[in-house]
Amino acid sequence: MQGFADFLGLLNIALMVFTGFALVDAAVRREDAYRAADKKTKPFWLIILGLAFVVSLVFPIMSFLPIIGLIATIVYMVDVRPALRGLPGGGRSSRRGSSSDGPYGPYNGGR
Numbered sequence: 001m002q003g004f005a006d007f008l009g010l011l012n013i014a015l016m017v018f019t020g021f022a023l024v025d026a027a028v029r030r031e032d033a034y035r036a037a038d039k040k041t042k043p044f045w046l047i048i049l050g051l052a053f054v055v056s057l058v059f060p061i062m063s064f065l066p067i068i069g070l071i072a073t074i075v076y077m078v079d080v081r082p083a084l085r086g087l088p089g090g091g092r093s094s095r096r097g098s099s100s101d102g103p104y105g106p107y108n109g110g111r
Contacts, residue, residue, distance in 0.1 A: 012061040015070060019056050022073045022081075023049040029084050037083035045080065048072050 026045045034042050052069030059065050 008061050012056065012066075015061060015066060016053065016056045018077075019049060019053045019069060019073045022076050023053050025081060026076065030089075033084050033087050034080075036087055037080070039080045039083055045076060049076060 023046070026042065026049055029042065031042045034040065034045070039045075049072065052066075052072050055065045055069045
């Protein structure tokens with residue numbers, strides 16, 4: 001029985017890591033990317049994934065609440081995240097261009 005308990009403990013840690021990754025990923029995406037991908041809003045996903053993370057910390061894996069959180073995390077990872085990554089710029093909030101870049105590319109000083 002101890003081996004099964006150890007396995008469930010490792011499974012619970014894996015669930016926390018998976019949910020934490022999804023929460024951080026949702027947090028770094030731009031707000032407007034969610035609307036552009038026609039998905040729920042960024043605060044909606046942050047609340048859902050945050051609750052899933054807290055539930056995975058508090059409740060054991062064999063309870064039904066972590067399973068619901070796992071389902072919500074899987075929905076984010078297989079539906080929302082690919083849609084956000086498919087947008088130009090990947091939906092990330094960090095900007096990679098120069099400060100002199102315009103909407104059509106870098107400004108070259110009228111040359």
